[in-house]
Amino acid sequence: MARIISLSPDAGRVHRLDGAECLxxxxxxxxxxxxDQRVSRRHARVRREGDAWQLExxxxxxxxxxxxxxxxxxxxxxxxxxxxxxxxxxxxxxxDDMIAAVExxxxxxxxxxxxxxxxxxxxANLRQDHATRKIGPVPDxxxxxxxxxxxxxxxxKISETVAxxxxxxxxxxxxxxxxxEVFPQAQAAAAVTLDARTQQLRTLAARxxxxxxxxxxxxxxxxxxxxxxxxxxxxxxxxLRAQGDPFASQPIDPEAVRDAQSAAGxxxxxxxxxPIGPVGWRMGAPLSFRGEHLGILHVEADPAQGYxxxxxxxxxxGLASQAGVALHLIGLHQRLLARERLDYDLRLARQxxxxxxPRDPPRVTGLDFAVHYEPAFHVxxxxxxxxxxxxxxxxxxxxxxxxxxxSGALFMARVTSEIRAAAPVEASPRRVLQRVNRxxxxxxxxxxxxxxxxxVIDLLQNSLRFANAGHTTPLLRRNGEVIxxxxxxxxxxxxxxxxxxxxxxxxxxxxxxxxxxxxxxGIVEARSVNGEFYGQxxxxxxxxxxxxxxxxxxxxxxxxxxxxVEEAPQSDDQTVVCITVNxxxxxxxxxxxxxxxxxxxx
Amino acid sequence: MIESGGVTIMKLNVESLDALTVPELRPAVEQLxxxxxxxxxxxxxxxxxxxxSGVGVIVGLFKRMRSLGGAVRVAGxxxxxxxxxxxxxxxxxxxxxxTAADALRGFVSDDHRP
Numbered sequence: 001m002a003r004i005i006s007l008s009p010d011a012g013r014v015h016r017l018d019g020a021e022c023l024x025x026x027x028x029x030x031x032x033x034x035x036d037q038r039v040s041r042r043h044a045r046v047r048r049e050g051d052a053w054q055l056e057x058x059x060x061x062x063x064x065x066x067x068x069x070x071x072x073x074x075x076x077x078x079x080x081x082x083x084x085x086x087x088x089x090x091x092x093x094x095x096d097d098m099i100a101a102v103e104x105x106x107x108x109x110x111x112x113x114x115x116x117x118x119x120x121x122x123x124a125n126l127r128q129d130h131a132t133r134k135i136g137p138v139p140d141x142x143x144x145x146x147x148x149x150x151x152x153x154x155x156x157k158i159s160e161t162v163a164x165x166x167x168x169x170x171x172x173x174x175x176x177x178x179x180x181e182v183f184p185q186a187q188a189a190a191a192v193t194l195d196a197r198t199q200q201l202r203t204l205a206a207r208x209x210x211x212x213x214x215x216x217x218x219x220x221x222x223x224x225x226x227x228x229x230x231x232x233x234x235x236x237x238x239x240l241r242a243q244g245d246p247f248a249s250q251p252i253d254p255e256a257v258r259d260a261q262s263a264a265g266x267x268x269x270x271x272x273x274x275p276i277g278p279v280g281w282r283m284g285a286p287l288s289f290r291g292e293h294l295g296i297l298h299v300e301a302d303p304a305q306g307y308x309x310x311x312x313x314x315x316x317x318g319l320a321s322q323a324g325v326a327l328h329l330i331g332l333h334q335r336l337l338a339r340e341r342l343d344y345d346l347r348l349a350r351q352x353x354x355x356x357x358p359r360d361p362p363r364v365t366g367l368d369f370a371v372h373y374e375p376a377f378h379v380x381x382x383x384x385x386x387x388x389x390x391x392x393x394x395x396x397x398x399x400x401x402x403x404x405x406x407s408g409a410l411f412m413a414r415v416t417s418e419i420r421a422a423a424p425v426e427a428s429p430r431r432v433l434q435r436v437n438r439x440x441x442x443x444x445x446x447x448x449x450x451x452x453x454x455x456v457i458d459l460l461q462n463s464l465r466f467a468n469a470g471h472t473t474p475l476l477r478r479n480g481e482v483i484x485x486x487x488x489x490x491x492x493x494x495x496x497x498x499x500x501x502x503x504x505x506x507x508x509x510x511x512x513x514x515x516x517x518x519x520x521x522g523i524v525e526a527r528s529v530n531g532e533f534y535g536q537x538x539x540x541x542x543x544x545x546x547x548x549x550x551x552x553x554x555x556x557x558x559x560x561x562x563x564x565v566e567e568a569p570q571s572d573d574q575t576v577v578c579i580t581v582n583x584x585x586x587x588x589x590x591x592x593x594x595x596x597x598x599x600x601x602x
Numbered sequence: 603m604i605e606s607g608g609v610t611i612m613k614l615n616v617e618s619l620d621a622l623t624v625p626e627l628r629p630a631v632e633q634l635x636x637x638x639x640x641x642x643x644x645x646x647x648x649x650x651x652x653x654x655s656g657v658g659v660i661v662g663l664f665k666r667m668r669s670l671g672g673a674v675r676v677a678g679x680x681x682x683x684x685x686x687x688x689x690x691x692x693x694x695x696x697x698x699x700x701t702a703a704d705a706l707r708g709f710v711s712d713d714h715r716p
Contacts, residue, residue, distance in 0.1 A: 400654065402654075402658035402661065402662060447661070447662030447663065447665045447666045448662070448665075449658075449661055449662075449665070451654075451690070470689075470690035470691060470692070473689075486689075491689075491691055492691055493690060493691040493692050493694060493695060494661065494690060494692070496665075497661055497664070497665060497692070497695055498695055521653065521654040525620075525621075525653045525654060531618075533651075533653075571621040571622065572621055572654070572655070
């Protein structure tokens with residue numbers, strides 16, 4: 001954030017430039033109110049022009065000065081400029097904005113195979129070298145303090161930066177900006193990350209210092225492959241020679257460095273004291289978390305402004321490790337978000353699927369219904385449906401499509417819609433199955449198919465007709481005995497396997513007190529903790545013990561199943577539909593004809 | 603998987619072909635489809651128990667091979683799987699042979715129906 005800092009009066013007072021413009025003048029409603037007779041009422045204003053700041057004199061009597069020079073109309077402001085209006089002086093603090101301009105400098109990774117051309121500067125060796133040779137005078141205390149303060153500030157700033165974002169690109173963009181702030185000699189900084197899956201490097205952020213860009217500079221930074229290896233494999237921070245350094249093949253001699261800098265006409269201050277140990281014009285440090293190297297922070301110096309020392313490298317390493325932790329946490333956060341999104345999608349899918357199935361069984365006097373539907377995952381492949389064919393005929397279907405989760409659910413939606421399309425136009429269960437089978441064989445080329453039992457209950461004749469396409473055998477409980485309805489003539493293979501199927505159907509007269517149970521194989525194939533199947537026999541036994549009420553029958557069967565499986569996980573969808581014929585009213589069906597035709601279910 | 607004269611023999615080395623073991627089988631099926639190996643003998647000699655997921659994967663393979671113009675023969679079907687195939691009437695479409703050798707006989711050159 002750009003700021004205007006009062007130098008006098010009110011020295012140190014900070015005015016943040018957070019709006020589009022900032023008015024300075026004697027009027028009370030000016031952003032910076034100056035109580036001074038020599039200042040005009042609306043004297044000047046600071047305005048953002050693109051990514052730069054401008055100071056404009058609004059026709060004042062006594063003028064506006066930048067660094068002692070009176071401006072005419074508008075003038076561009078630079079970081080550190082001193083502005084004078086009347087007796088008031090201000091310092092422009094535009095540091096952030098100086099590096100706000102992002103010129104996306106891509107990072108190239110050339111493959112350097114010739115070790116002689118290696119840009120690496122052997123820090124460790126040179127440091128030892130330095131220790132024995134004692135090059136350069138010992139830095140004075142003031143310089144040392146200054147250095148320490150800069151380090152502390154940088155570390156403080158990075159911790160502030162990493163806490164401010166949850167997006168990797170935004171984080172690294174801020175970090176590269178910070179690097180340009182922390183290293184005044186740097187002209188460009190970049191952050192590349194390593195994609196763990198593809199092992200590809202990606203430049204997530206790159207910044208070049210504004211105003212120091214020169215024609216001769218390549219817009220790309222290059223990090224040679226061997227440096228990438230060194231940083232990412234070994235997690236080392238490295239000092240590098242300048243790009244195209246003619247002395248690349250020779251070890252760097254700090255004395256020679258100083259000479260080269262003097263020869264390049266560097267300011268005396270830059271050389272004063274001399275480098276402590278090895279120096280380089282580029283450096284790279286790993287973005288790591290617990291030994292996992294996620295990427296590289298790379299900084300390039302402007303040779304005219306200075307070089308990087310071992311000290312700079314240490315600081316970069318510290319900053320990079322902080323950024324690495326943040327990057328790792330952001331990664332975790334994003335994975336969590338993705339999972340939550342998937343969870344949400346699945347919950348939504350479950351809701352949608354649930355809405356495809358009937359919410360409540362129909363209400364029919366004399367008949368009693370109970371339904372249990374429990375997908376093993378968020379969405380299931382089991383389905384059931386109730387369809388009124390006419391006021392006296394209720395169709396009931398229970399089925400199971402091959403495949404689970406999303407693919408199963410999509411196919412299930414298709415199957416139920418085919419049934420709803422076929423049921424009203426085909427009178428008999430066998431023809432409904434044939435029609436659905438035809439439709440499914442045309443589409444189900446991906447190996448999917450479905451089993452189902454289709455039952456039509458005739459309320460006038462007290463009978464049920466059904467056909468079974470590869471599904472579990474319907475069970476009828478009559479007088480305390482369970483009769484499996486396994487009529488061969490009513491059986492056929494699952495639907496969607498063969499284009500043409502042979503199928504007949506069976507009819508059963510219903511008596512008061514009868515209970516019909518339809519279920520899916522998730523019930524009989526439920527396993528105990530020992531891996532044993534629940535099985536047809538156990539199901540029939542528990543069904544035998546039931547009373548004549550659909551709801552309690554269902555509960556009895558399910559609780560017996562629960563006792564059997566104990567803590568074993570449910571691996572398949574489970575559906576049970578029970579229908580009990582009440583013996584309360586002997587002529588029940590005539591008395592229950594719905595007065596209003598139920599809505600057509602197509 | 604063993605390749606024999608244009609026929610792929612897929613030997614199922616699981617005792618129970620069920621919801622737990624089927625996921626291990628899927629990649630092999632995908633591989634088979636990708637390679638375009640359209641004549642497959644599924645050797646179920648080792649399989650003692652099959653559940654609906656197991657049936658699902660066999661019928662799925664059958665359907666996909668047929669849509670590619672190929673065929674599936676099933677061999678070495680033991681008691682429980684045979685009952686399941688029978689109850690589901692899948693024995694009417696699946697060509698079932700006592701052994702893999704029986705299944706291979708005549709499969710290489712002529713048509714795939716027994």
